[in-house]
């Protein structure tokens with residue numbers, strides 16, 4: 001479904017928009033099934049290598065990963081879109097309901113930007129890593145090359161379950177995107193230089209499965225610690241008008257929708273997989289954080 005005029009206006013005014021009920025459970029269930037299957041195989045392999053003692057086979061999606069990663073941080077290695085390269089994920093990148101909403105913000109010629117992740121934020125007690133403690137304040141423009149300065153890259157932050165202030169949801173600073181890029185630093189993870197942090201009250205973007213949080217590349221956002229006993233699962237995907245710079249030339253982008261030339265849409269999962277494998281095996285181009 002297209003966003004309403006009011007939603008589009010709010011996105012441009014605030015630099016972000018929480019759109020409720022964009023996706024149905026049927027849209028996201030194949031992703032969850034694919035993730036469960038991957039986790040099962042990875043756990044079996046680590047178990048066979050003696051690195052996991054408990055498989056927690058009966059634990060649900062919301063808790064199993066946390067219980068496994070608690071035993072070895074190797075559990076999460078390779079659990080991201082570009083490494084898993086799953087067929088359900090590739091199909092979801094073309095999801096009609098999502099692209100309908102995205103087209104309200106970027107137009108009808110849509111490219112899938114290669115900066116995209118699936119994230120499991122385990123309970124802070126389950127994982128010995130800083131990630132479960134949250135992500136510092138940053139703009140997504142800071143993880144792109146400066147050449148993408150003028151590109152209308154829209155982040156789609158998609159919860160695969162409830163995302164709350166307790167389990168580590170995203171926070172946003174509305175209304176400051178119009179000020180453009182703010183200098184970032186490397187120390188503390190790519191983050192806005194603390195002295196330059198806009199003096200705006202953060203908003204907790206609590207949301208649930210089916211919702212999509214749209215964030216502009218200049219909207220400062222962060223996420224908080226997972227204090228619950230469940231994983232916070234999400235995707236962050238990025239889309240942009242075809243032909244604009246992606247800010248990540250080392251990694252493959254592709255057309256997901258084209259009104260003018262439908263034949264340009266890449267719908268072959270094997271081709272997508274080949275592009276990622278080639279990007280890793282024969283690196284070229286840039287995949288830099290801006291940090292300046």
Ligand SMILES: O=C(O)CCC(=O)C(=O)O
Pocket residue numbers: 119121135140155157168169170221222223224234236
């Ligand atoms: O998922 C999170 O906690 C943070 C995501 C984020 O910062 C991003 O997608 O840019």
